[in-house]
Amino acid sequence: MPPATTMLILGLGAMVFVQASLLVLRSPVLPDSTSFLLGLVNLLPSMLGLLFPVAFLVGMTVAFGRWQGDGTWTALRASGRNAAGMLAHASILGLGVAVLTGLVGSWLAPMGNREAAGILDDAALSVRLVPGSFLDLGETVVYRITDGSLFVHMPGMAMVARSGVLERQETGMAILLREGRIIGESERASRISFQSAQFPLEVAAATRRIQLNERSFVELLDLVRRMERAGKDASYEKTVMFKRLGQPIAVLLLPLVAIPLGLRLGGRPLHLMGVVIWYWVLVRLGDQLCGVLGPLVSASLPMVGLLFLSGLLWAGWRDR
Numbered sequence: 249m250p251p252a253t254t255m256l257i258l259g260l261g262a263m264v265f266v267q268a269s270l271l272v273l274r275s276p277v278l279p280d281s282t283s284f285l286l287g288l289v290n291l292l293p294s295m296l297g298l299l300f301p302v303a304f305l306v307g308m309t310v311a312f313g314r315w316q317g318d319g320t321w322t323a324l325r326a327s328g329r330n331a332a333g334m335l336a337h338a339s340i341l342g343l344g345v346a347v348l349t350g351l352v353g354s355w356l357a358p359m360g361n362r363e364a365a366g367i368l369d370d371a372a373l374s375v376r377l378v379p380g381s382f383l384d385l386g387e388t389v390v391y392r393i394t395d396g397s398l399f400v401h402m403p404g405m406a407m408v409a410r411s412g413v414l415e416r417q418e419t420g421m422a423i424l425l426r427e428g429r430i431i432g433e434s435e436r437a438s439r440i441s442f443q444s445a446q447f448p449l450e451v452a453a454a455t456r457r458i459q460l461n462e463r464s465f466v467e468l469l470d471l472v473r474r475m476e477r478a479g480k481d482a483s484y485e486k487t488v489m490f491k492r493l494g495q496p497i498a499v500l501l502l503p504l505v506a507i508p509l510g511l512r513l514g515g516r517p518l519h520l521m522g523v524v525i526w527y528w529v530l531v532r533l534g535d536q537l538c539g540v541l542g543p544l545v546s547a548s549l550p551m552v553g554l555l556f557l558s559g560l561l562w563a564g565w566r567d568r
Contacts, residue, residue, distance in 0.1 A: 308506035313515020338503035346496035490547030504558035
């Protein structure tokens with residue numbers, strides 16, 4: 249198997265592993281196998297949105313590298329062809345990949361992310377504790393006693409109730425308890441009886457940014473406008489929105505990198521890996537500096553990086 253193909257397969261495997269890990273981490277409870285597989289299937293568009301550009305880069309670089317290695321490029325040069333002509337043909341193919349990447353990243357991937365989140369929420373709400381089992385929800389632990397009643401421990405207090413259920417609300421999850429009492433943990437602990445009480449569960453903290461990935465481009469644009477009207481800082485939301493627009497543009501720039509990587513440097517896997525890492529570093533750097541550089545500049549960093557890299561690769565290439 250060619251090294252570049254091996255690298256692509258390993259990258260796909262790593263992508264699936266990361267998505268599976270995130271799927272488990274974003275769930276308030278450990279999902280069952282059916283919910284896990286359904287959630288992973290719905291995350292496939294997100295993985296494809298990343299895989300299409302990488303596969304396009306690898307495919308072009310490997311193809312041009314073979315031309316350089318078997319003498320095809322020498323024959324093409326002798327017949328009057330040049331790298332600029334190859335760039336025109338590769339750009340036509342890149343346009344199709346760019347459109348596909350844009351559709352997946354702006355609509356299909358957010359839909360899949362939202363559906364996966366819904367499956368995990370439904371799985372959490374369908375949890376049924378058998379007598380003697382417990383459920384760990386971060387800072388909250390729910391234990392079902394053998395007689396069917398519930399013992400709930402939260403920071404600063406504990407509760408005993410005859411029955412209870414998990415509920416999903418707009419702000420997250422909550423537990424609804426019936427016929428119980430609250431016991432404080434201080435030295436002067438008090439006991440308060442209740443017929444029905446509802447307590448929020450802090451199991452979905454820090455999920456605001458993940459929720460942005462569940463919004464289509466149109467929904468992101470609407471969110472940014474509403475935040476600006478309310479006087480809120482929408483820098484990160486704008487950065488995410490501009491990144492959605494930038495992904496197809498970055499695909500169009502990939503032939504500028506792939507052609508010299510293949511025809512000039514032979515399409516070595518190490519060079520391919522360097523390009524992917526370079527792009528990823530610039531994406532993450534833009535996320536961190538969006539408040540300093542501004543959303544548009546931060547989202548443009550990967551494209552500027554590709555242009556800079558392509559300039560280095562084309563500069564001094566005489567046989568082009």
